[in-house]
Amino acid sequence: MIDRTEASKYLVSKLTDELVVTSLGNEKYDLRVSGERDRNFYNWNAMGMASSMGLGLAMARPDLRVIVYDGDGSLLMNLGSLATIALREPKNLIHIVWDNRSYAMTGGQPTATAYHTDLGAIARGAGYPKVERIETIAQFKSAADRALVEPGPWFLHCLMQEKPVVGGGLPSPTAIKHRFMDAIGAHH
Amino acid sequence: MAWADTVVAVLKKYNVRYLNYLPDSKIEKLLEAARNLGGFEALPLTREEEGIGVVCGLSLGGARGVLLCPTAGLGNSINALASLAIAYRIPCPIIIGVRGDLGEFNPGQVAMGQSTKGILDALRIPTYSITREDEVEKMTEGALRVCYASEAPVAILVTNELAGWKEGKART
Numbered sequence: 499m500i501d502r503t504e505a506s507k508y509l510v511s512k513l514t515d516e517l518v519v520t521s522l523g524n525e526k527y528d529l530r531v532s533g534e535r536d537r538n539f540y541n542w543n544a545m546g547m548a549s550s551m552g553l554g555l556a557m558a559r560p561d562l563r564v565i566v567y568d569g570d571g572s573l574l575m576n577l578g579s580l581a582t583i584a585l586r587e588p589k590n591l592i593h594i595v596w597d598n599r600s601y602a603m604t605g606g607q608p609t610a611t612a613y614h615t616d617l618g619a620i621a622r623g624a625g626y627p628k629v630e631r632i633e634t635i636a637q638f639k640s641a642a643d644r645a646l647v648e649p650g651p652w653f654l655h656c657l658m659q660e661k662p663v664v665g666g667g668l669p670s671p672t673a674i675k676h677r678f679m680d681a682i683g684a685h686h
Numbered sequence: 687m688a689w690a691d692t693v694v695a696v697l698k699k700y701n702v703r704y705l706n707y708l709p710d711s712k713i714e715k716l717l718e719a720a721r722n723l724g725g726f727e728a729l730p731l732t733r734e735e736e737g738i739g740v741v742c743g744l745s746l747g748g749a750r751g752v753l754l755c756p757t758a759g760l761g762n763s764i765n766a767l768a769s770l771a772i773a774y775r776i777p778c779p780i781i782i783g784v785r786g787d788l789g790e791f792n793p794g795q796v797a798m799g800q801s802t803k804g805i806l807d808a809l810r811i812p813t814y815s816i817t818r819e820d821e822v823e824k825m826t827e828g829a830l831r832v833c834y835a836s837e838a839p840v841a842i843l844v845t846n847e848l849a850g851w852k853e854g855k856a857r858t
Contacts, residue, residue: 517747519743539746541770542769542773543769543773544765544766544769544770544773545765545769546725546735546739546741546766547739547742547766547769547770548739549739549836550735550736550737550738550739550740550743551740551742551743551746551770552743553739553740553743554739554740554741554743554744554745554746554747554749554751555743555744555746555747556743556744557704557729557740557744557747557749558726558744558746558747558749559747559748560741576733576735576736576739578707578731578733579732579736579739580734581732582730582731582732582736582740583731585730586729592807596710599715634825635773638716656855671773671774671775672774674774675746675774675775675776678746679746679748682748683748684746684747684748685748685775686745686748686750686776686834686837
């Protein structure tokens with residue numbers, strides 16, 4: 499079991515111009531405390547949308563790596579996006595799933611991954627060419643280092659232990675959007 | 687020009703290059719017109735809300751896409767519209783092939799098709815319904831102008847009055 503905060507801090511310490519888009523779960527707070535970046539897009543409440551947004555970003559900006567911070571509950575809501583990502587095959591996409599086997603923000607109710615469901619196996623079956631199962635920080639560092647330089651799409655299935663959330667609240671949705679788009683010179 | 691050729695010509699004029707779709711017979715007309723015109727990328731989705739996420743991601747990256755889906759599929763995209771496109775003010779054009787209205791044969795299409803405009807009204811998403819061949823260009827272009835001016839979703843409804851109904855296995 500890895501510590502998401504520790505793993506996230508390692509990853510962010512390696513980033514330069516990469517884009518990061520989060521799902522709505524606690525992973526967004528860990529991204530923030532890992533180091534505030536203009537190229538982070540925090541998701542307030544669009545459950546399941548991080549993977550699809552990451553795909554759109556990766557299509558729009560093939561010159562940049564796009565990292566998705568997803569959760570098990572969120573991905574279970576949009577499993578179809580795995581098939582769509584696999585068929586589009588964005589080489590610049592790194593899809594990280596922080597799997598705590600629970601809906602941590604709403605009281606820790608178990609998700610299907612607490613029982614028989616293996617999201618890495620689903621990603622492999624959907625057609626992701628690079629799938630890693632990660633249970634230690636050493637495995638995370640090794641996989642992250644490779645994903646940041648080798649073509650994907652990557653699926654990093656991180657088995658983690660949930661713990662109390664750190665960090666404060668988010669900026670407004672439009673502030674997040676404008677800061678992100680300004681950072682990469684994008685216009686609607 | 688057939689209605690679908692006009693629509694895709696306007697999409698191209700506004701640099702809407704990425705066509706994210708769930709098919710129906712009207713959407714296929716648009717995809718065919720886009721293949722003929724060239725310069726588009728079509729991405730098949732498994733569910734319509736994915737398309738909202740992809741269009742929003744494209745937009746954040748500075749590219750323009752559209753969701754193409756039937757009325758039934760719009761129902762699958764509502765929370766993504768509300769919590770993402772509307773909350774973050776992201777322009778998100780949707781072209782909807784209307785089912786469930788004039789000439790419908792399939793009972794399962796009726797309720798969603800006939801409530802589509804009411805649902806979009808409740809979300810304050812403007813709808814532009816195209817019923818006549820001579821209004822296709824104006825309605826499509828006008829809708830896209832509103833979309834990018836307001837940084838918000840807009841819906842273009844391709845009706846059976848314009849594009850015909852699906853014959854199907856109607857009960858006579």
